[in-house]
Amino acid sequence: MGAKMFGARVARLEDPRLLTGRGSYTDDFHLPGMLEAAFVRSPHSHAKINGIDTAAAKAHPGVVAVYTVADLPEYLRDMTVPFQVPNPAISQPFQQRLLEDREVCFAGEPIALVVADSRYNAEDAATLVEIDFDILPGASDCKSALDDNAPMCHANSSNNEGAKYTVGYGDVSDAFANAHLTHREEYWIHRGGGFAIENRAVVAEYNELQDMLTIWSATQSPFLVKQNVVDMLGWESDKVRVIAPDVGGGFGPKTIYYVEEALIPLVAKELGHPVKWVEDRRENFLATNMERDQYWDMEIAVDAGGKLLGVRGKMTHDSGAYMPWGIISPYISATTLPGPYILPAYELETRVALTNKVAVTPVRGAGRPQAVFAMERLMDRAADKLGIDRVEIRRRNLIPTEQMPYALGLIFRDGKPMTYDSGDYPKCQVEALRIADYEGFRARQETARAEDRHIGLGIANYVEGTGLGPFEGATVRIQPSGRICIYTGGGDSGQGHWTTLAQVAADKFGVGIEDIDVQKGDTGKIASGVGTFASRIAVNAGSSVHLAATEVREKALKVAAYMLEAAEEDLDIVDGRVVVKGADLSVGLAEIARAVQGMPGFSLPGGVEPGLEATHYFSPSQSCYCNGTAVVEVEVDPETGWVDILKYSMAHDSGTLINPFVVDGQVQGAVAQGVGNALLEWMIYDDNANPVSASFAEYLLPSAPETPNVDVVHIESPSPINPLGVKGAGEGGTIPAPAAIMSAIEDALSPWNVVISGAPITPSMIVEKVRAGS
Amino acid sequence: MSDRRTISVTINGEAYEREVETRLTLADFIRHEVLLTGTHVGCEHGVCGACTILLNGRTARSCLMLAVQANGQEIMTVEGIAPNDTELHPLQQAFQDNHGLQCGFCTPGMLTTLIEFLGDNPDPTEREVREAISGNLCRCTGYQGIVAAALDAAKRLKGKETAGA
Numbered sequence: 022m023g024a025k026m027f028g029a030r031v032a033r034l035e036d037p038r039l040l041t042g043r044g045s046y047t048d049d050f051h052l053p054g055m056l057e058a059a060f061v062r063s064p065h066s067h068a069k070i071n072g073i074d075t076a077a078a079k080a081h082p083g084v085v086a087v088y089t090v091a092d093l094p095e096y097l098r099d100m101t102v103p104f105q106v107p108n109p110a111i112s113q114p115f116q117q118r119l120l121e122d123r124e125v126c127f128a129g130e131p132i133a134l135v136v137a138d139s140r141y142n143a144e145d146a147a148t149l150v151e152i153d154f155d156i157l158p159g160a161s162d163c164k165s166a167l168d169d170n171a172p173m174c175h176a177n178s179s180n181n182e183g184a185k186y187t188v189g190y191g192d193v194s195d196a197f198a199n200a201h202l203t204h205r206e207e208y209w210i211h212r213g214g215g216f217a218i219e220n221r222a223v224v225a226e227y228n229e230l231q232d233m234l235t236i237w238s239a240t241q242s243p244f245l246v247k248q249n250v251v252d253m254l255g256w257e258s259d260k261v262r263v264i265a266p267d268v269g270g271g272f273g274p275k276t277i278y279y280v281e282e283a284l285i286p287l288v289a290k291e292l293g294h295p296v297k298w299v300e301d302r303r304e305n306f307l308a309t310n311m312e313r314d315q316y317w318d319m320e321i322a323v324d325a326g327g328k329l330l331g332v333r334g335k336m337t338h339d340s341g342a343y344m345p346w347g348i349i350s351p352y353i354s355a356t357t358l359p360g361p362y363i364l365p366a367y368e369l370e371t372r373v374a375l376t377n378k379v380a381v382t383p384v385r386g387a388g389r390p391q392a393v394f395a396m397e398r399l400m401d402r403a404a405d406k407l408g409i410d411r412v413e414i415r416r417r418n419l420i421p422t423e424q425m426p427y428a429l430g431l432i433f434r435d436g437k438p439m440t441y442d443s444g445d446y447p448k449c450q451v452e453a454l455r456i457a458d459y460e461g462f463r464a465r466q467e468t469a470r471a472e473d474r475h476i477g478l479g480i481a482n483y484v485e486g487t488g489l490g491p492f493e494g495a496t497v498r499i500q501p502s503g504r505i506c507i508y509t510g511g512g513d514s515g516q517g518h519w520t521t522l523a524q525v526a527a528d529k530f531g532v533g534i535e536d537i538d539v540q541k542g543d544t545g546k547i548a549s550g551v552g553t554f555a556s557r558i559a560v561n562a563g564s565s566v567h568l569a570a571t572e573v574r575e576k577a578l579k580v581a582a583y584m585l586e587a588a589e590e591d592l593d594i595v596d597g598r599v600v601v602k603g604a605d606l607s608v609g610l611a612e613i614a615r616a617v618q619g620m621p622g623f624s625l626p627g628g629v630e631p632g633l634e635a636t637h638y639f640s641p642s643q644s645c646y647c648n649g650t651a652v653v654e655v656e657v658d659p660e661t662g663w664v665d666i667l668k669y670s671m672a673h674d675s676g677t678l679i680n681p682f683v684v685d686g687q688v689q690g691a692v693a694q695g696v697g698n699a700l701l702e703w704m705i706y707d708d709n710a711n712p713v714s715a716s717f718a719e720y721l722l723p724s725a726p727e728t729p730n731v732d733v734v735h736i737e738s739p740s741p742i743n744p745l746g747v748k749g750a751g752e753g754g755t756i757p758a759p760a761a762i763m764s765a766i767e768d769a770l771s772p773w774n775v776v777i778s779g780a781p782i783t784p785s786m787i788v789e790k791v792r793a794g795s
Numbered sequence: 796m797s798d799r800r801t802i803s804v805t806i807n808g809e810a811y812e813r814e815v816e817t818r819l820t821l822a823d824f825i826r827h828e829v830l831l832t833g834t835h836v837g838c839e840h841g842v843c844g845a846c847t848i849l850l851n852g853r854t855a856r857s858c859l860m861l862a863v864q865a866n867g868q869e870i871m872t873v874e875g876i877a878p879n880d881t882e883l884h885p886l887q888q889a890f891q892d893n894h895g896l897q898c899g900f901c902t903p904g905m906l907t908t909l910i911e912f913l914g915d916n917p918d919p920t921e922r923e924v925r926e927a928i929s930g931n932l933c934r935c936t937g938y939q940g941i942v943a944a945a946l947d948a949a950k951r952l953k954g955k956e957t958a959g960a
């Protein structure tokens with residue numbers, strides 16, 4: 022029997038293909054007769070359209086068709102993208118139309134679609150589409166957008182408030198009345214994006230003979246694409262197949278369904294040719310959803326010993342012009358704030374503002390980095406005011422592990438009461454501090470100061486709901502060749518599902534992972550699916566693979582017992598063969614698979630159903646809660662404002678690990694995005710909401726020199742609510758990063774009493790603060 | 796508008812002669828005319844490095860070059876790195892062993908960049924590796940696995956040399 026695969030630190034099966042250029046991303050498809058599309062998008066954040074003239078574009082060489090609203094089938098002209106996650110708190114659930122011909126509400130909103138024999142010709146023709154605009158003022162900053170005299174995001178609205186709600190529990194007024202100390206502060210977190218290196222892309226092909234439409238999309242959620250294509254275009258579900266091939270990074274924005282994913286299939290069917298559209302990077306900056314922009318006006322109440330009594334405040338969330346994902350991000354923010362602490366009373370009022378920008382939907386971390394930023398900054402302030410160490414105040418408030426499972430008193434986005442299922446928060450903090458050598462830090466700091474170097478240490482804790490339901494399924498099938506195949510619905514955009522799901526199944530059959538194939542993200546291969554987002558695949562699909570593989574194993578044993586004329590209890594599966602324990606008698610999984618394929622006229626061995634396969638759709642009872650502690654040591658140059666991250670330590674508890682190697686990579690990559698959020702990434706708009714930073718020359722992603730190595734220590738508190746004990750691991754690294762980094766910068770610059778209340782912070786902002794403090 | 800020229804280039808040891816539009820980028824030529832889709836395009840403005848190829852042994856951003864500029868020259872793309880269909884180059888193997896890739900989209904550019912770099916600097920420090928790939932964006936890995944892979948590959952390549960010597 023081979024080594025145990027579940028939990029092993031093994032290299033990925035995905036890699037050889039991707040390392041040799043044999044991946045197949047959406048833009049790699051070249052189908053016979055394929056045409057290419059380019060979009061004409063609004064150059065203005067807000068404008069009325071008086072007229073569109075496509076004559077010159079249509080006459081351009083190579084152009085096959087130009088579509089505006091008027092060229093769409095009548096039933097689609099006013100159709101909007103289906104509203105995914107309704108909520109009674111939403112008062113103005115604006116959704117985008119397929120194309121716009123009356124009023125554009127963000128720069129990048131599609132107005133026309135040009136299809137030509139090449140992308141070059143399509144782009145040439147796109148520039149020839151003439152549009153008569155009346156430019157309207159735009160609502161830009163989300164806080165000002167809620168002012169009485171703000172320009173309207175949608176010209177016909179009377180205000181820009183898209184939603185409003187309050188969450189909380191406990192008696193907040195009482196908490197503040199009895200406080201030893203309170204502190205109130207405003208925080209601001211910038212807008213930024215996922216910025217996968219592969220942009221979005223769609224290829225669609227209609228096969229007339231089979232009356233079948235196939236869509237390849239660089240999406241995290243092929244089933245969501247299919248459902249929306251079916252709903253919007255009114256096509257039969259079994260005539261549409263959506264495949265997410267290799268996807269070059271997702272990070273949230275590719276979860277969402279976009280109008281391009283309806284238009285490209287529509288025109289492919291109409292024109293009788295496959296059509297490809299690949300987003301370019303500028304379009305990606307304009308038309309792919311982003312996240313983060315929030316203002317928090319928050320107040321904390323503590324007793325004399327630094328114990329939390331209450332937190333209250335108001336938050337303003339920028340939703341952009343439309344709300345395709347409702348209020349998921351701000352709702353997650355609101356429910357994330359209490360984190361790992363015993364917080365007796367909490368109240369947060371959230372107002373969601375409509376602004377003339379591309380829509381806000383979850384980006385890695387999904388509303389949590391903002392909430393953690395607010396809470397952890399408040400903890401730092403309370404500690405500083407009380408003269409307690411920033412680490413110590415946290416230690417005093419962490420939920421002790423004996424109190425698990427811990428009911429928070431809030432309702433999560435899945436509609437279920439928030440109950441932290443497991444975790445050892447005090448141990449997590451201790452471990453992070455241990456690998457950060459916190460004990461030696463103050464001495465290091467003194468030595469550095471003596472050399473006129475300014476180092477500082479910051480800490481932040483978080484708890485993250487992961488493994489969101491309702492389900493993700495898996496089919497496990499042993500093929501007549503003996504090879505095991507797993508099918509699951511979510512796409513893979515770098516997470517390594519082939520490897521990790523194979524690890525879940527391998528031990529059931531005593532095989533290595535190289536004997537297993539995983540086919541993911543194809544609606545033609547499994548009946549139902551949801552998608553790869555919300556750190557949900559290990560929990561949902563992983564558990565389904567476990568259940569299905571267990572059933573297949575039992576079936577294999579049953580059939581083998583019949584074939585070998587042995588008792589089932591005497592059988593085991595070793596190296597892909599069912600063996601009779603202690604006897605020289607065995608039958609291979611391949612033979613069993615062939616036996617249950619059925620032979621005309623013969624009954625199936627053991628009276629089983631045909632096929633050596635099983636399908637399960639694991640549905641978790643609620644989310645499971647991952648947690649972690651980040652400890653960051655930085656050196657700041659007070660003259661240039663440059664921040665150098667010297668040491669980044671992270672204790673991370675995502676339950677039982679399927680493959681620590683892969684989880685390390687997820688944490689490291691997520692931290693890098695958090696570093697970007699803290700120090701570099703900033704999507705800037707002018708006062709009318711026109712984007713200013715729409716290329717990688719202005720919007721800075723972390724590159725190798727400024728990205729730290731991350732020391733990760735894993736705490737494994739198994740989740741009691743799924744059969745594997747796993748929790749999600751893809752987003753945790755991002756969540757505490759801005760909070761911890763700001764805390765460290767403040768500590769480094771404490772001689773100048775620098776206070777940081779927003780993210781990102783740039784070198785020039787730091788220099789200004791140092792100057793103000795000296 | 797569609798001014799066309801015939802060009803001949805060698806890609807991964809194979810000669811190609813094609814008539815192309817003069818405005819066609821080298822990246823699009825490689826990907827969509829020659830159909831070697833391993834070279835990726837992530838920004839088309841010279842920042843991300845995903846399109847990096849080796850032109851006469853030196854890195855070049857194929858999104859910033861026209862195909863006609865490559866006329867008569869020798870190109871190596873990611874498809875040409877491995878010694879054969881079943882084995883990986885030591886750098887590729889190091890990437891797998893150090894979790895140097897997740898989605899794989901930046902990977903071709905990372906590999907070509909590092910092949911040139913390790914040729915020039917067979918014994919680099921971590922800092923030097925980080926500088927060398929500072930023009931290649933990876934959104935997935937946080938670079939840690941890539942840097943570890945590069946350092947590991949340097950060792951493997953040196954070992955190979957010593958073994959071969």
Ligand code: FES
Pocket residue numbers: 835836837838839840841842843844845846847856857858859
């Ligand atoms: S595609 Fe060439 S540098 Fe980004």
Ligand code: FES
Pocket residue numbers: 218269270515895896897898899900901902932933934935936
């Ligand atoms: S591995 Fe995905 S961008 Fe680098």
